[in-house]
Amino acid sequence: MIKIPFVDLKAQYLSIAGEIDSAIRNVISESSFIKGKYVSDFEKNLAKTLSINHCAGVGNATDGLYISLKALGIGRGDEVITAANSFIATSEAISLTGAKPVFVDCEPRYYTINPELLKLKISKKTKAIIPVHLYGHPADMAPILKTAEEYNIPIVEDVAQAHMALYRIKENDWKLCGTMGRMAVFSFFPSKNLGAYGDAGAVVTNNPELDRFIRMYGNHGRTDKYNHEFEGFNSRLDGIQAAILDVKLKYLELWTEKRKKAAERYYLLLKDIPGISCPSEKANSKHVYHLFVIRTEKRDELKNYLTSCGIATGIHYPDILPNLPPYKQSTHNSEEFPVSSRYAREILSIPIYPEITCEQQEYVAGKIKEFCLV
Numbered sequence: 001m002i003k004i005p006f007v008d009l010k011a012q013y014l015s016i017a018g019e020i021d022s023a024i025r026n027v028i029s030e031s032s033f034i035k036g037k038y039v040s041d042f043e044k045n046l047a048k049t050l051s052i053n054h055c056a057g058v059g060n061a062t063d064g065l066y067i068s069l070k071a072l073g074i075g076r077g078d079e080v081i082t083a084a085n086s087f088i089a090t091s092e093a094i095s096l097t098g099a100k101p102v103f104v105d106c107e108p109r110y111y112t113i114n115p116e117l118l119k120l121k122i123s124k125k126t127k128a129i130i131p132v133h134l135y136g137h138p139a140d141m142a143p144i145l146k147t148a149e150e151y152n153i154p155i156v157e158d159v160a161q162a163h164m165a166l167y168r169i170k171e172n173d174w175k176l177c178g179t180m181g182r183m184a185v186f187s188f189f190p191s192k193n194l195g196a197y198g199d200a201g202a203v204v205t206n207n208p209e210l211d212r213f214i215r216m217y218g219n220h221g222r223t224d225k226y227n228h229e230f231e232g233f234n235s236r237l238d239g240i241q242a243a244i245l246d247v248k249l250k251y252l253e254l255w256t257e258k259r260k261k262a263a264e265r266y267y268l269l270l271k272d273i274p275g276i277s278c279p280s281e282k283a284n285s286k287h288v289y290h291l292f293v294i295r296t297e298k299r300d301e302l303k304n305y306l307t308s309c310g311i312a313t314g315i316h317y318p319d320i321l322p323n324l325p326p327y328k329q330s331t332h333n334s335e336e337f338p339v340s341s342r343y344a345r346e347i348l349s350i351p352i353y354p355e356i357t358c359e360q361q362e363y364v365a366g367k368i369k370e371f372c373l374v
């Protein structure tokens with residue numbers, strides 16, 4: 001039987017195996033495991049790619065979000081606004097500081113946080129906003145930044161799914177996601193658009209004081225070996241992951257183009273199938289298709305059918321965050337999030353990755369069509 005994986009990390013490794021293997025060997029032969037040259041090289045190269053002043057490697061993006069909120073002095077009694085539909089890491093980082101996550105419904109069609117509804121959730125306790133560039137589509141940053149400025153609230157972008165996504169902030173001025181907020185957090189979880197071979201993440205900013213805090217916090221609050229200015233914890237990017245990421249960073253633009261091409265192909269293949277909605281891209285946004293999320297009222301049946309045809313799919317995410325057990329007790333009622341609640345029942349992520357072939361996509365689309373036409 002034909003098998004189409006949801007992502008194919010091995011195909012990507014094989015395309016650059018020689019470079020990856022020698023990068024790993026170099027780190028081992030120099031015992032540059034923690035911090036060191038490979039980490040600082042990657043940090044510099046990522047900062048350059050983004051045209052941002054500072055980049056600090058961290059253990060993973062969940063830590064990165066948490067450290068960013070700590071850098072803003074956020075804790076008990078504070079509120080942080082974020083999207084109702086995201087991965088739990090986003091809200092977990094808020095709760096970990098002692099603050100309360102305040103959820104906002106998403107925009108119809110685009111899945112990202114609704115800027116109008118966001119405004120209504122601002123209170124005296126609001127200390128930060130975390131927009132999530134979900135699936136690879138930028139959140140609508142212009143109105144979010146306007147609100148943030150009006151109330152003087154810092155923004156921490158969650159860019160875990162949107163490496164190299166672009167947003168037009170004003171006429172002819174396109175910004176990379178991760179360069180518009182006070183800080184931004186990238187994930188390099190293996191299946192992300194830039195993926196390590198284990199856990200890894202980074203926090204970027206143009207603010208040198210925040211960068212200094214982030215670096216110190218993730219390294220026991222220390223300035224040098226045994227001089228600890230404050231208590232932090234241990235969340236460092238390791239040398240092997242950094243060396244791998246540095247190799248892969250050179251291919252990120254190419255791989256992003258390939259994802260976009262694959263998305264174009266899906267749009268053509270799926271456009272006339274009744275009952276299927278494809279992702280939408282705003283005129284002010286360039287989607288990078290971390291996920292290709294379609295929607296149908298018969299989601300569970302379609303998922304089962306595709307599984308029976310050897311096609312792996314995913315649901316991102318089956319429950320909105322306010323409905324999960326850790327948040328259910330708080331003041332939210334699920335009617336507050338009609339759009340994301342409905343989408344949670346209808347969304348289905350179909351296989352997309354830079355190495356996916358036309359034949360694989362034709363097979364996927366063919367099976368979706370088969371399901372919808374019977």
Ligand SMILES: *Cc1c(COP(=O)(O)O)cnc(C)c1O
Pocket residue numbers: 060061062063086087089090132158160161186187188189199200201
């Ligand atoms: C993956 C992801 C994270 C967490 O990333 P880790 O590096 O696994 O901690 C946070 N937010 C979103 C939206 C994600 O997709």
